[in-house]
Amino acid sequence: MSDSAAVPAPRQYRATLREAGRQLRGLLRHRSIRVGGVLFGSVVLVAILADLIAPFDPNKNDFRAMLAAPDALHPFGTDAFGRDILSRVIHGTRLSLLVGLLVVVATGVLGTVIGTMTGYVRWLDGPVMRVMDGLMAFPGVLLAIALAAALGPSVVNAALALTITFTPRTARIVRGSVLVVREMPYIEAARACGAPHRRIILRHILPNALPPLIVQMTFVFSVSILAEAVLSFMGVGPPPPTPSLGNIIAEGRAYIQEAPWVALTPGVAIALSVLGLNIIGDGLRDSLDPRLRNL
C-alpha cells in the first residue's frame, strides 16, 4: 500500500485513476476504516434520516413536561422547554455534521488553493505564509470564538469562523507536498515541454498532495464538530431554538444535578461522531501515507 503514495509518471494519468480505484478497494479492506466507517456511517445515516426517525418535532415546547426524566415516551427525557432530548440530539447531530461538512469543503478548497499557490508561485509564498503563521499563532479556539462573536451567531458564520481558523494548517500541509513535488525531474521535464502551469498543477502536483490532504480533512471534520460544540457552548454558535449539540449541553449545564440527561446525551453523540471519524482518520493515515503515522 505504501508504494501507492509515490509520484505517478506524467503519462500514466489513466493508470493513476485505475490505481485510485484499486486503492479505494484496498482502503475498504483496512480494519480501522471499516470499523470507523460503520460507526460514522450510522451517525451520518441518523443525521440524513433525522426527519423520519426523530420521534418529535425538536422545537415543540411542552411546559407540562419540563425536565421530564427518561421514560418510554421520551427515552432520553426532556429539556427545560419540555422538548424531546432524543429528537433534539438527532437534529443536533445533523447540524454538527452539516457544519463539519461545510468547514471541510471550504477548508479543503481554500487550503488547496492557498497551499498550491504559495508552493508554486514563489513570490506569493513569503507574504501569504506570514499571514497563515499569524493566524496559527492564535490559540486555536480563541480565534474561532472571537470571529464567531464578531460575525454574529448563525450556522453559516460558525462554519466561516472555523474555516478561517483551520485553513492555515491545511494550506501549510498542501504547500509542503507541493514543494516536494515541484522539484521532481518530471515536473521540470513537463515545464520544459511547455506544458501550461494549470495543467502541471492539476495533473501532476495536486494528485500528490491529495493523500495528506484527505487525512487532514478527516481531522478537520472531527475537530470542527468539537469546535462547533464549543462555539455553541460559549453562546456564539447557531442561535436558539436551533438544536445544536453544543446548545443542548449549554442549556443543560444548569440542571446537571436535577436533569443530567439534558447535558450528558449530546456529549455522547458528539463523542460517537468524532470517534468514528478519528478511527477512519487513523486507517487512512496508515494506508495512504505511512510517513504521517506519527502526527
Place this chain on the structure above:
Amino acid sequence: MHRFILSRLLSAIPVLFVVSLVTFLIMWLVPGDVASQIAGPDASAEELAAIRDRLRLDRPMYEQALVWYANLFQGDLGQSYLLNRSVVDAVLERLPVTLSLTAMSLLLAILFGVVLGVVSATNHNNWIDQATMTGALLGLSLPDFWFGLVLIFFFAVELGWFPTGGYVPFTEDPAGWLRSMALPACTLALTQMGVIARMVRSGMLEQLGQDYVRTAKAKGLPRRLVLFKHALRNALIPVITLIGVMTGILLGGAVVIEVVYSLPGVGRLIIGAIQNRDYPIVQGGLLLTAAVFVFVNIAVDILYTVIDPRVRNVR
C-alpha cells in the same frame, strides 16, 4: 547557532504583527461598543456619545490602530476601559492561572501519555495495547468542556473530593492550589494525553524494529535497558516538537476550561473583554497570548536543534 536563534526570534515579529492586524479586523467587525456597558442600559444617546468621544471610539479604525501601534513601540498596551487597570497588569494578574493550568496539564499529559504509550508498545497487539489505544482514541474524541462538566458532577458534587471551581493562588495555599487545579488540569490533559500515548507507542514500535535495538538484544543486554535507554529515548524526541504545538492547543483549550471551572485566567479575561467590547484588553490579551505561544515554539525549535543537530541543516 547564535545566528539561528536570532533569525528565529526575528521571525516572530511579522507573525505578531499579523496577529495584531487580525485582532483589529475582528474588532472592526464586532457590532456594539463599550459605551453601553459603561453607561448601562438606560443611557441616552448623548451620554453614549460623550463616552465614545472620551475613549476615542468614534475615530476611524485606522486612526485607532495607528495610535495603538505608536503606543506599542513605547511598550504601552493601553488601559482597560472597564477594569480600572492597565492591559499589562490585567494580563499579568491572570497569567499565573492560565500558565499553571497549561503547564500542569502539559505535565500530566506527558507523564500519563508516555506511560500509556510505553505500556501499549511493550504489550504490542495484546488486549492491554488494544484497551489503552482505544482509551487514547476516546480521549481524543470527547468534547473537553463536556468532560469537565462530567468530572465536576462526579468528583466535586457527588464525592466532594475537589472544589467545583475557583482558583487558590499557590502563594496563599499550595495544597489548595493543587486541589483547585486538579480537575481542570485533568480535563485539559485528557485529549493531549491520548495524542502523546499514540505517538510514543508508534515511535517505540518503530525503534524496536531498528537494527540497533536488535543488536542490543542480541548482545544480551537486559530487555528493560534496551527499552528505556535506547528505544524510549529516541521515541521521545518527536514528543518535544509536539510540546510547542500543544502549548497552543492547551492555551486555546484553557479558555473553555476556565469558563467551566470559573478560573480567573487570561482566556476568560479575553472572552469577557470580547463580550464587553473592552478593546484594549482583547487587543493586548490576544497579542500577549500569541506571543507566549510563538516564543514557546521558538524555544522548542532551539531545544530540538540542540538535541538533534541534523535538523538545523534541513531547515
Place this chain on the structure above:
Amino acid sequence: MKSCHESRRPTPLRRLLIAAAALAGIAAAPAGAQTEGGELVLAQGANPPSLDAMTSSSESARNINMNIFESLVTIDENVNPIPMLAKSIEASDDLMTYVFPLREGVKFHNGDEMTAADVKASLERYREFGATRGMLDKVAEIEITGEYEITFRMSEATPTFIEGFASPRAPAVIIPEEEAAKGANEIEIIGTGPYRFVEFVPDSHVTLEKFADYTANEDFDGPTGFGGNKTAYLDKATYRIIPEAGARIAALEAGEVQWADQLPVPAAKRLMSDPEVTVFEARQWAFLTLIMNWKLPPTDDIDFRRAVLYAIEPEEVMAIATEGFYDLNHGWQYPDRTYNAGDIGKEIYQVADIDKAKEFLGQSSYDGEEFQILTDPNYGEHSRAAVVIAEQLKGIGINAVVKQLDWATVLKIRLTDEDWNGWTLMQGLEPFLGPYGIAAKMTGEQPHQRGTDPVLDDGYNRLITGATVEDRQQAFADIQTAVYDLVPQIKIGDVGRMQAGSARLKGFKPFRAPRLNDVWLE
C-alpha cells in the same frame, strides 16, 4: 424620571418630614441572638462593571456597592424614601427648595468626617458622571448652607422628586470631596457604609471588610431597606464571581459559599429539602416584557401589534422562561402596590385569543415579513421567552425569528429603528420603584418602542406632575389602558428570583441587593 414636565398647577402647601415614615417597615431583629465575626462568601454571576457606584446601574455592581456606600436619601423596606446620611428632608411648601440637614460625626472609610462640602462635591460629580443623572435635572443649584446642611434650589416643582432621588438604581452616593474631583472609574473606593472595600480581582472575587468606625443611624430603631440603623456583625465578606449557575449551586452545596444568587429554579426546589440550605424565594423580582419597535414593519402597524398581543399565551411563556417560578399578572404594577390599576387589560392578557389575533392580523398589512425577536443569552429568561413567543406566533402565521445576540450588541441595536421588531426584556428596578420608571420608558426622547403617542405622553405628564396620589393613580390607569390598546410593550408576567444561603446564615431577607448588615453566621 429622566425628564420632568412643566407644572402650572399650584402645589398645596406641604412639609415633608419623611423621617416619620421610617417607623414603618423596620425589619425586626431579635436582640442579643447575633453572632459576631466570621466571613460570608457570596456567589454572584457577573463582575461589577464598576465599583464607582454613581456610574453604574448594573445589578452586579449594586449588590456590592449598597454595602460600601450610602446616599443622602434611600428607600426603606416598603420602597418609601427615607433619609440616610441626611438627618431629615425638609421641602418648602412650593417644592422649590429642599433642605437636607446632615447627620454629624459620620466617618468615611478613610477616617475623615463627612461634611456638606463632601456632599456638594459628590452630587456635582453625580450630575457629570451619574448613570441616572437626569434625576437631578430640576435641581438648579446645590448650596452649602452650613457645615452640616445642604440645600437644593429647584428650577421647577416636581412632586415626585424625592422618590427619584432615593433610587438605588445608580445611587447618588456621598464620597469624600477629594475623590469627587476624579473622573468616572478613577476614584478610590471610599464610602460611609458598614463595609469597606479591600480588593477586586475581576472574574474572581471582591472582598469587603467590616468598617470598625461605622456610624450607625440612631434615628431609626433597626435596619430597613437600604437604610435605617445598620449593624455589621460579619468581619469580612467575599463576593465570588461564578458565572455558571450550576457552579454556584455546587459551591453552595459544597459549603464553599454561604449565599448564592440567581439559582435555576429546579435546583432551588431540590435544595428546599436540604436542611443545610435555606432557599429565599423573592417573588415579584421583575416584569418580563416584550418591547415593540414602532418604526420597523411589520410592528409599525398597530393591528399587527394587536395580533401579537392577542396571540401570546402568557402561562406557557412564563412557565418555560422562568422555569416555573412566576406569577401571572396583566398589570404594569405589582398587585399590592399603590399605583396598581386593577383589572384594566386583564381580559386581553389572561389567555391567548387566536381568533381575535387572526382577525387583527387580517386587518393589518402584514405580508409574511420577518418578526425579529431580539434577545440575549446572558439572561436565560430573555432567551427562553423569545423562543416560546416565536413558536406561539408561528401558530397564527407570523414569520417569527429569534435573533439572539450578545448583550452589548442588543443594547446597541435596540437604540436603533432597524433590525428588530420585538425585544424580550426583564424590567426589575422600574416596577419595584413604582410607576415612574415604567411609564418613563413609554414616552419622552427615548421610548423603548422608538415611537411616541400623545396618549402615553399625556399620561406620563400627569403622572409626574399630579398633585395628589389619586390624580397620579388615574394617570397610571390611563397609561395601562393605552398600553393594551397601542401595544408599545406586552406584559408577559412577573418573574421570581431564587436565592439561597447556608442554614448558618441568619437574619437575611431578600431585597434588591444582598445586605451585609444585620446578618450573621451561626
